[in-house]
Amino acid sequence: MDKSSSQRFDPLTRTWWLKHRFFKLYMVREATVLPLVFFILCLLAGFVSLLQGADSWQGWVAFMGSPIVLALNLLALAASLFHAATFFVLFPRVMPLRIAGHRLPDNMIVAGQWAGVLAVALLFFWLLGRA
Amino acid sequence: MQQRDFDIVIVGGGGAGLRAAIGAAEQASQQGSPQRIALLSKVYPMRSHTVAAEGGAAAVTSAEDTHQAHFDDTVSGGDWLVEQGVVDYFVHHAHQELVQMERWGCPWSRKDDGQVQVRRFGGMKTARTWFAADKTGFHMLHTLFQTSLKYPEIERFDEYFVLDLAVHDGAVVGVIALQIATGELTLLRAKAVVLATGGAGRLFRFNTNAGIVTGDGMAMAYRHGVALRDMEFVQYHPTGLPGSGILITEACRGEGGILLNKDGYRYLQDYGLGPETPLGHPENKYMELGPRDKLSQAFWQEQQAGRTGKFGDSDVVYLDLRHLGEKTILERLPFICELAKSYINVDPVKEPVPIRPAVHYTMGGIETNPQCETSIAGLYAAGECASVGLHGANRLGSNSLTELLVFGRLAGEQASRRAAQTEWADSGVLKAQADRQQALLTRLCDGQGSGEKWVDLKHAMVQAMESGCGIYRTEEGMQQSLAVIRQLRERYRQVRVNDTSKIFNTELLECIELGCGLDIAEASCLGALERRESRGAHQRLDEGMQKRDDVNYLKHSQVFYQGDGHAELRWQDVDVRFSAPAERAYGDAGKEGKA
Amino acid sequence: MSGDKIGTDNLNTKLISVKRYLPDRSTEPYWQSFELPVDDSTSLLDALNHIKEQLDSTLSYRWSCRMAICGSCGVMVNGIPKLGCKTFLRDYDGEIRIEPLAHFPVQRDLVVDMEIFLEHLAAVKPYLIDDNPVKPFDPAAPQTYQQSPAQLARYKQFANCINCGLCYSACPQFGLNPEFRGPAAIALAHRYNLDSRDHGKKQRMAELNRHEGVWSCTFVGFCSKVCPKHVDPAAAVNQGKVEAAKHTLIALFKG
Numbered sequence: 001m002d003k004s005s006s007q008r009f010d011p012l013t014r015t016w017w018l019k020h021r022f023f024k025l026y027m028v029r030e031a032t033v034l035p036l037v038f039f040i041l042c043l044l045a046g047f048v049s050l051l052q053g054a055d056s057w058q059g060w061v062a063f064m065g066s067p068i069v070l071a072l073n074l075l076a077l078a079a080s081l082f083h084a085a086t087f088f089v090l091f092p093r094v095m096p097l098r099i100a101g102h103r104l105p106d107n108m109i110v111a112g113q114w115a116g117v118l119a120v121a122l123l124f125f126w127l128l129g130r131a
Numbered sequence: 132m133q134q135r136d137f138d139i140v141i142v143g144g145g146g147a148g149l150r151a152a153i154g155a156a157e158q159a160s161q162q163g164s165p166q167r168i169a170l171l172s173k174v175y176p177m178r179s180h181t182v183a184a185e186g187g188a189a190a191v192t193s194a195e196d197t198h199q200a201h202f203d204d205t206v207s208g209g210d211w212l213v214e215q216g217v218v219d220y221f222v223h224h225a226h227q228e229l230v231q232m233e234r235w236g237c238p239w240s241r242k243d244d245g246q247v248q249v250r251r252f253g254g255m256k257t258a259r260t261w262f263a264a265d266k267t268g269f270h271m272l273h274t275l276f277q278t279s280l281k282y283p284e285i286e287r288f289d290e291y292f293v294l295d296l297a298v299h300d301g302a303v304v305g306v307i308a309l310q311i312a313t314g315e316l317t318l319l320r321a322k323a324v325v326l327a328t329g330g331a332g333r334l335f336r337f338n339t340n341a342g343i344v345t346g347d348g349m350a351m352a353y354r355h356g357v358a359l360r361d362m363e364f365v366q367y368h369p370t371g372l373p374g375s376g377i378l379i380t381e382a383c384r385g386e387g388g389i390l391l392n393k394d395g396y397r398y399l400q401d402y403g404l405g406p407e408t409p410l411g412h413p414e415n416k417y418m419e420l421g422p423r424d425k426l427s428q429a430f431w432q433e434q435q436a437g438r439t440g441k442f443g444d445s446d447v448v449y450l451d452l453r454h455l456g457e458k459t460i461l462e463r464l465p466f467i468c469e470l471a472k473s474y475i476n477v478d479p480v481k482e483p484v485p486i487r488p489a490v491h492y493t494m495g496g497i498e499t500n501p502q503c504e505t506s507i508a509g510l511y512a513a514g515e516c517a518s519v520g521l522h523g524a525n526r527l528g529s530n531s532l533t534e535l536l537v538f539g540r541l542a543g544e545q546a547s548r549r550a551a552q553t554e555w556a557d558s559g560v561l562k563a564q565a566d567r568q569q570a571l572l573t574r575l576c577d578g579q580g581s582g583e584k585w586v587d588l589k590h591a592m593v594q595a596m597e598s599g600c601g602i603y604r605t606e607e608g609m610q611q612s613l614a615v616i617r618q619l620r621e622r623y624r625q626v627r628v629n630d631t632s633k634i635f636n637t638e639l640l641e642c643i644e645l646g647c648g649l650d651i652a653e654a655s656c657l658g659a660l661e662r663r664e665s666r667g668a669h670q671r672l673d674e675g676m677q678k679r680d681d682v683n684y685l686k687h688s689q690v691f692y693q694g695d696g697h698a699e700l701r702w703q704d705v706d707v708r709f710s711a712p713a714e715r716a717y718g719d720a721g722k723e724g725k726a
Numbered sequence: 727m728s729g730d731k732i733g734t735d736n737l738n739t740k741l742i743s744v745k746r747y748l749p750d751r752s753t754e755p756y757w758q759s760f761e762l763p764v765d766d767s768t769s770l771l772d773a774l775n776h777i778k779e780q781l782d783s784t785l786s787y788r789w790s791c792r793m794a795i796c797g798s799c800g801v802m803v804n805g806i807p808k809l810g811c812k813t814f815l816r817d818y819d820g821e822i823r824i825e826p827l828a829h830f831p832v833q834r835d836l837v838v839d840m841e842i843f844l845e846h847l848a849a850v851k852p853y854l855i856d857d858n859p860v861k862p863f864d865p866a867a868p869q870t871y872q873q874s875p876a877q878l879a880r881y882k883q884f885a886n887c888i889n890c891g892l893c894y895s896a897c898p899q900f901g902l903n904p905e906f907r908g909p910a911a912i913a914l915a916h917r918y919n920l921d922s923r924d925h926g927k928k929q930r931m932a933e934l935n936r937h938e939g940v941w942s943c944t945f946v947g948f949c950s951k952v953c954p955k956h957v958d959p960a961a962a963v964n965q966g967k968v969e970a971a972k973h974t975l976i977a978l979f980k981g
């Protein structure tokens with residue numbers, strides 16, 4: 001007798017990720033790409049309209065100012081921060097850093113990454129302020 | 132019923148079985164003719180009980196240490212009831228086996244210079260115990276299992292329960308196994324069989340052993356006429372957790388942990404193990420690093436004197452590690468912290484750990500000669516199930532993990548040599564034996580009989596063993612236990628299981644294990660009763676029997692199975708060719724006593 | 727000293743429901759409930775043993791060491807994979823629902839077929855590979871490799887896996903595709919790849935650097951959450967991705 005003949009197997013359903021909190025959180029993390037895609041598309045449209053001339057550019061600026069688009073882009077900002085937060089925590093586990101044979105503590109690496117984000121943001125605002 | 136043919140069949144996937152399989156495979160390829168090896172185990176190999184060993188494995192390692200010293204420690208530790216030729220072979224092959232493990236990837240703990248580190252262990256004169264944190268057995272077992280995957284000639288039968296051997300004309304011809312997943316019998320014809328089925332700690336109620344340690348292999352060999360030797364010697368480990376019996380390794384004391392009674396007093400100094408060693412400076416063979424039998428006996432004395440504390444409903448003493456400091460404790464004994472926190476909610480960094488003795492190791496077992504062969508030609512035994520003569524009346528901690536390697540390899544090689552010169556026997560005997568086993572299984576599941584329940588019998592057995600064959604024993608207590616066990620063996624003939632299913636019927640397996648347990652329990656009680664002296668782990672309170680008696684009892688006990696009748700006992704001479712029996716002394720008393 | 731923390735005085739009863747499956751009787755699983763006495767130290771395994779010995783001897787499940795080291799006793803507890811012997815009933819309120827480990831075929835009751843798990847382990851060559859050792863092993867003059875504590879520390883965590891399979895029950899990618907080698911097997915491969923004594927990384931890459939290897943993983947990360955031994959298999963898999971990517975790049979440049 002073959003043992004597999006009497007076995008029972010429950011295949012995963014499409015709603016597997018609704019089973020518990022951890023999976024839902026994972027799905028949220030994955031879903032953060034959607035608002036980000038929207039943001040990128042906006043950015044692209046902006047470039048195109050800039051090339052097409054002043055009228056087109058004004059139209060884009062107006063479009064960007066509309067409350068719905070503003071809200072969506074705020075959402076994208078929140079999503080990217082959330083994604084960064086989850087990713088930064090994972091990073092030290094993917095690339096454990098070592099100095100002189102000792103593993104750097106995880107929270108130091110995470111803090112380092114946030115410091116990086118802050119630095120880039122400051123640099124950006126500084127450039128913006130000078131322009 | 133399916134039949135398969137193999138050159139070698141190995142029963143047991145623990146340290147000894149895996150080492151035997153690899154040893155046989157290597158030997159065969161050296162002989163130039165590959166052999167087919169079957170490795171059977173009732174659980175996946177890495178579930179075997181070797182996985183639970185914590186402390187370490189001994190071998191002479193440092194330049195200052197000598198084979199003679201390891202030999203002396205083992206012989207005196209075993210209270211001279213050891214086969215000295217066997218010990219000599221053991222100490223000379225221990226180191227190479229541990230190095231071999233290292234070459235296979237075992238993550239031994241290291242010194243800063245990259246060399247393997249050794250730690251102290253009870254009853255050993257010097258630090259010679261290799262360790263992998265406090266999970267030595269785990270790492271050894273997984274290393275062996277993973278290494279065994281390299282050998283295509285080893286075919287595994289995981290979750291096959293071996294029921295019986297087939298023997299013809301004084302030689303083994305195969306084994307009969309039950310595939311647990313399907314309930315079908317499989318016949319394995321073989322030219323040589325190695326038993327590596329582990330100990331029998333589950334004969335006792337309070338023990339450190341896994342649920343599968345039920346002595347099946349011992350019973351199989353015994354029922355075919357092989358003697359069980361020195362079965363009266365059962366080691367109590369001094370430090371088990373109250374309630375579950377989960378082991379707290381001796382390495383805690385090797386690292387400097389101390390034992391206190393309820394008044395916070397290091398009571399061991401009152402039992403010939405003193406003087407007190409300074410805190411943080413453990414000394415081999417003194418105080419907490421005395422041998423296990425002495426430490427367990429000291430607990431019993433304290434308990435009698437009312438100086439033990441209480442934890443739940445257990446009497447306990449305390450293992451104090453706090454002075455070692457958090458860093459050392461977490462680095463050297465992480466598993467101990469995890470166990471104590473989970474199972475009794477005590478953090479060893481902050482509190483002393485309550486502990487009590489628990490049955491730990493079966494010194495006796497299937498009698499073999501120094502080449503691991505039993506009285507049945509082609510049948511070998513190695514590891515805790517065997518009595519090759521290494522441990523005598525008391526095993527030293529960390530000798531048995533090494534034993535698995537040294538004698539596992541030897542048994543595998545011997546089996547391979549024999550298989551190269553032997554033909555398969557006619558399968559008639561194997562088939563007939565399998566039919567008998569099938570009939571037995573059918574009977575157990577037929578729902579008839581007086582309705583004896585295995586659970587009741589099991590509880591009665593562990594109770595009887597604990598009360599009659601404990602740390603201290605009396606004539607009357609042992610007689611009572613023996614009588615109870617004999618009665619239980621009779622009742623067992625009426626036993627039936629509820630579960631009649633073929634698929635993964637664990638009730639049936641427990642019931643079969645109990646049958647094995649009862650047979651060897653009788654051997655254990657009989658040996659204990661007849662040994663009218665005190666030696667090693669066998670301590671009697673009876674008048675005139677409280678001392679070792681070399682005139683009458685410098686002898687191995689051999690118990691022979693007599694079917695449904697009472698087992699028989701004989702005495703066998705001990706090999707004392709190198710070292711004459713002397714006083715077994717520890718602490719200051721042991722200083723001059725011995726060379 | 728701490729005797730009051732534990733013990734029979736905190737006795738109460740708990741309700742445990744077990745998903746039963748007895749293929750010789752019915753092809754359908756069903757739920758069976760038991761009420762049992764528990765105290766502060768009762769583990770789920772103790773409870774199952776109590777059921778088997780006192781209430782229903784036909785219940786089947788695996789166990790052995792009862793000290794969280796043999797890896798036998800994994801089950802789903804309220805939908806989360808856990809070791810029965812390391813799960814304490816004191817930590818649960820209300821009904822406790824026990825099922826066999828998810829994503830594996832069920833043989834009977836709480837017993838699942840682990841065969842595929844073992845195949846995945848074996849596939850990654852989980853043994854030390856050193857084909858041209860500087861000093862071959864010689865039993866007459868046995869010598870170990872050198873390995874500093876720091877070198878040991880690099881892989882030690884990944885060598886602590888007890889093969890319990892909880893991480894496979896936590897991994898939706900394994901649930902969707904059982905051919906995925908999965909967290910424990912990849913962690914084991916990584917353990918040998920990181921071992922200073924090993925030279926087998928190239929051989930293992932063939933297994934790891936493909937879809938059913940590291941690339942099935944989407945870093946859900948639940949495997950590491952449920953791991954009872956802090957192996958962090960998700961870290962191993964994702965470090966494996968970095969290694970695999972390096973491997974591909976190097977192969978590219980070498981032509």
Ligand SMILES: Cc1cc2nc3c(=O)[nH]c(=O)nc-3n(C[C@H](O)[C@H](O)[C@H](O)COP(=O)(O)OP(=O)(O)OC[C@H]3O[C@@H](n4cnc5c(N)ncnc54)[C@H](O)[C@@H]3O)c2cc1C
Pocket residue numbers: 142143144145146147148171172173174175176179180181182183184185186187188189267268291292293294327328329330339340341343344347348378491492513514515516528529530531532533535
């Ligand atoms: C908690 C604990 C800690 C220990 N620590 C140490 C230590 O630090 N140092 C030391 O030297 N020693 C130690 N020991 C002792 C040592 O671990 C054991 O003696 C040793 O591991 C036994 O190994 P083995 O291979 O003989 O048997 P096991 O590892 O018990 O394996 C037995 C095998 O036989 C199989 N089997 C049994 N019956 C059947 C059957 N009927 N059919 C099919 N297969 C069967 C099982 O499935 C298993 O694979 C410790 C023991 C315990 C209990």
Ligand code: SF4
Pocket residue numbers: 886887888889890891892893894909910913949952953954955956957958959
């Ligand atoms: S990685 Fe953790 S969860 Fe997965 S099998 Fe190993 S010990 Fe179990």
Ligand code: FES
Pocket residue numbers: 771789790791792793794795796797798799800809810811812
């Ligand atoms: S019984 Fe061994 S891990 Fe739970």
